[in-house]
Amino acid sequence: MSTLFDKIWDKHVVKSIEGGPSVLYIDKHFIHEVTSPQAFDGLRKRGIPVHNVKQVVATADHNVPTIDQHLPIKEALSKMQVQKLVDNCAEFGIELYGLGHPYQGIVHVIGPELGVTQPGMTMVCGDSHTSTHGAFGSIAFGIGTSEVEMVLATQCLLQSKPKQMRITIDGELHKGVTSKDIILYIISKISASGATGYFVEYAGSAIRALSMEARMTICNMSIEMGARGGLIAPDETTINYVKGRKFAPQGADWDKAVAYWNTLRTDDDAKFDVEINIKAEDIEPMVTYGTNPGMGISVNENIPSEKAIDEKEKPSFLKSLQYMGFEPGEKIKGHKVDYVFIGSCTNARIEDLRAVASFVKGKKKSDDVEVWIVPGSKQVEAQAKEEGIDKIFEAAGFQLRQPGCSACLGMNEDKIPAGKYCISTSNRNFEGRQGAGARTLLASPLTAAAAAITGVVSDVREMI
Known part of the structure; x- marks a missing residue:
């Protein structure tokens, strides 16, 4: 019997090292201006190209001003970092959603809205809040700069399989209580280190009742309780959200994808290392x-x-x-x-x-x-x-x-x-x-x- 996490993980293991980590294949790699410059420098020094530019999504988000984006960036460090991303993407042949591009935005907002983020994927970024994408039933997590280089070079990553936790929230939320309140409540109960070393699956009727955007908020903050990431099983809400988006599968490919996505759920008898149950009605703003x-x-x-x-x-x-x-x-x-x-x-x-x-x-x-x-x-x-x-x-x-x-x-x-x-x-x-x-x-x-x-x-x- 397998968990949702097991099913996605096992499908992406290229090679297992006995007593050590696994070589994990990565479907999508998001990059931004903060954690990518040293990674590109590493490729340059070793004379290595990007393994697959089509699997890299680049945008500028951390350092950009939010007023007068058509003008030069005033802060010297911010300006340099954003320009470095422009230069690196041009040199290595990666399409960039930079300032002025209609798809520019925060990396964890543009992935889902463009249909890049899909159930069953492995997704990484040099940013801890990559866990956001787990709302779609994907294994998504943040990586360090040396790992960014590894994925750019090989489309793979050395990873040890984490322990697993399931947090089940059943019942109905009170009026004025949102998904942000759910995750802040969970973290207040288990602490900012309470899920360290775990990947968390969120389940239960209160989770299933949430929109995709609300689910993203919950998975986003999994990292704030120490978790490696969080995920939610895809369902009709997920499929309806992805359908028709820019990079979503089309035609026969769509039907094939949906058939696979519908298999992505934790088996009834699957075991988690830790189980936590919460009543939705106990949560307040x-x-x-x-x-x-x-x-x-x-x-x-x-x-x-x-x-x-x-x-x-x-x-x-x-x-x-x-x-x-x-x-x-x-x-x-x-x-x-x-x-x-x-x-x-x-x-x-x-x-x-x-x-x-x-x-x-x-x-x-x-x-x-x-x-x-x-x-x-x-x-x-x-x-x-x-x-x-x-x-x-x-x-x-x-x-x-x-x-x-x-x-x-x-x-x-x-x-x-x-x-x-x-x-x-x-x-x-x-x-x-x-x-x-x-x-x-x-x-x-x-x-x-x-x-x-x-x-x-x-x-x-x-x-x-």
Whole structure:
């Protein structure tokens, strides 16, 4: 009896090394400007071409500005990294979705929307949040720069098979509770290291009821609990999402692909190393208060008291609160925020923007909050404008920017000033992640939008 992970893994093993890793064939390799330059340098020094340019998808996302993308990039390092990607792709014959291209965007947003991401694949990128693509029932994970070089050169990777965990969420979510709340809840329960060494399959009626974009949010943050990646079995929702997209199979190839995709599920008697069961109705809108994604609570809960924390963890807990400017036992609801960032590979898809627009329509942002909405791709941006979402944001005082990773990480011009509080729909709240001294509270797009309107951390359920 096999798990979904076993079925995909076994199909892609080229060679097994006794007592060691396997040589794993990689179907799709995503690259961006941050982790690819040294890999290309390695190929150049050894005189090796890219093994198969058709299996490489390249885009610029981390370093790009999100205002005036038609102008030269101001930050010297960002400009150099983006230019290096342009040069490397030209030299090695890889098509690049760079600035100005209609397909440009965050790598983990463009893969699914273009139909590049498909069930049953192995997919890698020099970026930890490659786990996003697992929402389609694929084995997708982040790799290091030396591994990027290995895949460019051979289309294969040395990998040891990870342990497996299944997290089953059954029941119905409350109104105002989203997939972002599901994953923040899971991480708060098992900790930011609770799935280290595992690949996680998400299952259960609450998962099956989610849209593809919501499933991507969950798989995206698998990495935030230490997992190697996460995946969800493909079903009718998956197939309907992929159908008709730019790089999806067509005609007879489509029928053949769907027949295979329908076999991709965990067998009833398959065994996992760890099983976790969660009731959907126990989940409320979540918000983080600390400096790792496991430090999360329901919006109506208080930050834990010092007594509630294990002695070994107390020093890091107190250090985290000191950085955030919070006190043990403090209520988080009602706390003032300065910035709201809705974007990143976690929550910058059209569905996220639609949910926020629907909530803020006819409302105005709080005067002392700056709101940045950053679409995940040029296609999301175009769709938002076509649907008039940009006008709703404009009327609410929100700024719709151009696609990129933006304020998810302090690697471009969009940084949160030191000491300021930002409610962010991104995936990480580490010290300095959004800029030196920035204080990040992770939340869903709806919770972020509620804070934008009220100026404080709010329970969106009281406003819908």
